[in-house]
Amino acid sequence: DAGITQSPRHKVTETGTPVTLRCHQTENHRYMYWYRQDPGHGLRLIHYSYGVKDTDKGEVSDGYSVSRSKTEDFLLTLESATSSQTSVYFCAISGGRGEDNYGYTFGSGTRLTVV
Amino acid sequence: RKEVEQDPGPFNVPEGATVAFNCTYSNSASQSFFWYRQDCRKEPKLLMSVYSSGNEDGRFTAQLNRASQYISLLIRDSKLSDSATYLCVVNHYSGNTPLVFGKGTRLSVIA
Numbered sequence: 001d002a003g004i005t006q007s008p009r010h011k012v013t014e015t016g017t018p019v020t021l022r023c024h025q026t027e028n029h030r031y032m033y034w035y036r037q038d039p040g041h042g043l044r045l046i047h048y049s050y051g052v053k054d055t056d057k058g059e060v061s062d063g064y065s066v067s068r069s070k071t072e073d074f075l076l077t078l079e080s081a082t083s084s085q086t087s088v089y090f091c092a093i094s095g096g097r098g099e100d101n102y103g104y105t106f107g108s109g110t111r112l113t114v115v
Numbered sequence: 116r117k118e119v120e121q122d123p124g125p126f127n128v129p130e131g132a133t134v135a136f137n138c139t140y141s142n143s144a145s146q147s148f149f150w151y152r153q154d155c156r157k158e159p160k161l162l163m164s165v166y167s168s169g170n171e172d173g174r175f176t177a178q179l180n181r182a183s184q185y186i187s188l189l190i191r192d193s194k195l196s197d198s199a200t201y202l203c204v205v206n207h208y209s210g211n212t213p214l215v216f217g218k219g220t221r222l223s224v225i226a
Contacts, residue, residue, distance in 0.1 A: 031211040042202070042218035043159070050211070058213065090158055094211045103149050103204070104214060106158035 003027040006091050006107035013114055019078040021110050023091030025071075031094045032074040033104065034058075034066065036087040043090065049074055081114045088112075118142065119217040121203050127223045132193045136220045138186040138203030147206035148179055150188045152199045153219065159202055162188075193224045 004025045013019050023032060033048040035058075045058030047066040055066050063085060065077045078085055088111050092104035121138045128134050140148075148165035163170065165177040165186055176189040186203055203217035 033213060035216075040218070043216040045213050045215075048213050103147075103151075103161045103164065104159075106160070109158050 004091065004093050004105055004107045006089075006110050008110060009108065010111045011113070013081050013112070015082060015114055016080050019081050019112065021076045021089055021091075021112070023074045023076070023107055025074075025093050027093060027095060027105070028071060029093040029095030030071070032068065033092040033094075034064075034074070034076045035090045035092065036060065036085075037090060037109075038087050046076065046089075078112075081112075083114050086112060086114045118207075118215045119203055119205050121201075121217040121220045123218060123220060125221040125223055127225055128193055129225055130193060130195060132224075133189065133191045134193055134222065135190075136188045136201055136203075136222075138188075138217055140184050140186070140203075140205045140215075142205070142207045143181075143184060145184075145205045145207050147214075148177075148186050149204040149206075149214070150175075150177055150186075151202040151204055151216075153202060154199050159216075162201070190222075193222075195224050195226060198222055198224045 007022045034046040035043045037043050044060045046064050049055045049068040067075045088109050090109050091107040094104050118141050150162040151159040152162045153159040163172050165179045169178045174191045178187045200219040200221045202219045204214050206214050
């Protein structure tokens, strides 16, 4: 979907280096999410945001931090990359009306390899 | 018990076959339910929402059984292009709280 883009699409980095992944949306959706996807585990929530400067942890948040200084951007930072953080990272947005949940729209993903 | 459980498959079926996927969820208070489709090395995409009364979209039918905490997806007249991984997805709460994903069921439709 053109409304959500992730960058970079691929990255190889060395153990111990900081890495920042960017998610950018043009849909003006309030909610943004970071998931990682690994074989045998499916999609697991890292962090999510329910508004500018409002974020919360997911089930696999250790070693990750996030920031959302404006509606359209949600950044995921690996403070000091480890090989266990080699994964495919997906950003998603949602913006259901009121109490309804209309599901997510995902970005195309970032393939991160930590060597 | 996992929050959302699916048979991982793979399901290998011939073109034209009918195939059904099942999913169970652990939280009886769950509010919203979805099926997503994910092609190899691509992002998941919403296939359909699942409503209490059941719903159909062309060859796809989704059913929800709240009493048994069970969701199903039926695909009729399978096409080669249906080959993908199908993810069962649940929202435990109302509104835009994070979704919980099953690990997916892989389908291969064979000519």
